[in-house]
Amino acid sequence: MPRVVFLGPPGAGKGTQAKSLAKDLGIPHLSTGDLLREAVREKTSLGEEADVYIRAGRLVPDALVLRILKERLARPDAQPGALFDGYPRNLAQARELTGFAPVDRVISFVIPEPILLERLTQRWNCPKCGTLYNLATRPPKQTGVCDLDGTTLVQRSDDRIDAVRMRLLVYAEQTAPLLEHYRMLGILTPIDATGTPEQVGHRIRTALEHAP
Numbered sequence: 671m672p673r674v675v676f677l678g679p680p681g682a683g684k685g686t687q688a689k690s691l692a693k694d695l696g697i698p699h700l701s702t703g704d705l706l707r708e709a710v711r712e713k714t715s716l717g718e719e720a721d722v723y724i725r726a727g728r729l730v731p732d733a734l735v736l737r738i739l740k741e742r743l744a745r746p747d748a749q750p751g752a753l754f755d756g757y758p759r760n761l762a763q764a765r766e767l768t769g770f771a772p773v774d775r776v777i778s779f780v781i782p783e784p785i786l787l788e789r790l791t792q793r794w795n796c797p798k799c800g801t802l803y804n805l806a807t808r809p810p811k812q813t814g815v816c817d818l819d820g821t822t823l824v825q826r827s828d829d830r831i832d833a834v835r836m837r838l839l840v841y842a843e844q845t846a847p848l849l850e851h852y853r854m855l856g857i858l859t860p861i862d863a864t865g866t867p868e869q870v871g872h873r874i875r876t877a878l879e880h881a882p
């Protein structure tokens with residue numbers, strides 16, 4: 671039964687698609703960020719180990735993430751399959767995963783950089799009251815100014831165009847070898863991730879139905 675990996679840059683809409691597809695297939699949606707938070711919250715022994723790194727503002731080591739993932743995959747609800755979102759991130763992790771939970775299909779979200787940049791730089795917030803705006807979905811009434819108190823809106827440093835470009839570059843460098851790895855295994859399916867969530871969801875389902 672299906673073990674599916676979603677690969678895609680930030681802003682490609684992976685999380686939204688993963689939630690909906692996992693529900694349809696009746697398999698758990700495994701995002702490593704959520705798994706780590708869950709382990710910490712439930713105070714499992716691995717979660718407490720991970721918490722030390724998180725509190726120190728450090729990256730949780732690969733080996734520990736892997737143990738948390740293994741533990742999660744051993745639960746009954748993951749026996750029919752699982753949808754991995756945000757894992758593996760690099761070739762070493764992909765090889766590890768193949769070793770204990772071989773993947774059936776990898777969906778790669780393909781989206782032109784200008785569209786990603788546009789999506790990722792839409793977020794502005796009010797430094798005074800904290801209200802969040804999105805130029806595409808929730809624009810302020812007056813350009814660049816908070817509706818509630820008239821304060822000039824600012825962007826989080828993460829959302830500024832240079833930072834976003836850097837995130838995309840790092841992503842591309844890390845995932846290029848991953849894509850090649852899965853292509854060689856014959857399980858890579860690129861999908862067009864532009865358009866509405868409904869359109870993208872339809873493409874993913876069609877691709878999975880027609881996968882060999």
Ligand SMILES: [Zn+2]
Nearest residue numbers: 796799816819
């Ligand atoms: Zn405000």
